[in-house]
Amino acid sequence: MIKLNVNGKQLNVEASPDTPLLWVLRDDLNMTGTKYGCGMAMCGACTVWLNGVPTRACQTPVSAVVGQNVTTVEDIAATPAGKAVQAAWRKLDVVQCGFCQSGQIMAAAALLVRNKRPTDADIDAAMAGNICRCATYVRIRAAIKEAASTLP
Numbered sequence: 633m634i635k636l637n638v639n640g641k642q643l644n645v646e647a648s649p650d651t652p653l654l655w656v657l658r659d660d661l662n663m664t665g666t667k668y669g670c671g672m673a674m675c676g677a678c679t680v681w682l683n684g685v686p687t688r689a690c691q692t693p694v695s696a697v698v699g700q701n702v703t704t705v706e707d708i709a710a711t712p713a714g715k716a717v718q719a720a721w722r723k724l725d726v727v728q729c730g731f732c733q734s735g736q737i738m739a740a741a742a743l744l745v746r747n748k749r750p751t752d753a754d755i756d757a758a759m760a761g762n763i764c765r766c767a768t769y770v771r772i773r774a775a776i777k778e779a780a781s782t783l784p
Contacts, residue, residue, distance in 0.1 A: 639707035649695035665705035676762030679735035686742045705734035713744035720778035728766035
């Protein structure tokens with residue numbers, strides 16, 4: 633039995649210690665907001681926060697997160713930055729196919745936690761590695777700026 637802290641809740645899961653966190657979230661905990669994209673930590677679709685730091689769940693063994701705080705897109709609106717990002721995503725109609733958006737939102741919210749007034753260069757650096765196959769990058773950047781403008 634592995635004990636996890638996911639979205640502020642203590643949970644127990646039956647999983648092999650080397651099982652990727654992504655599969656524990658999706659298959660064992662039924663948290664399907666975190667997506668499988670490439671399986672190599674290169675596309676960002678599986679981004680979650682590990683103690684507030686964006687982390688690729690597809691390459692993170694569940695044993696590595698024991699005793700740490702995991703935040704998924706299902707709970708990101710509990711943070712001011714996450715709530716602002718999600719509102720901006722809706723307002724600016726960022727989503728096209730939607731597949732990458734949970735990872736994009738997690739990375740964008742992490743940026744705004746660290747930097748409430750990011751420049752274009754800050755946004756580009758923070759979002760590097762989060763691939764959008766529909767190429768909504770212009771809308772993503774605009775939504776990050778919109779979200780930042782609503783934060784105190």
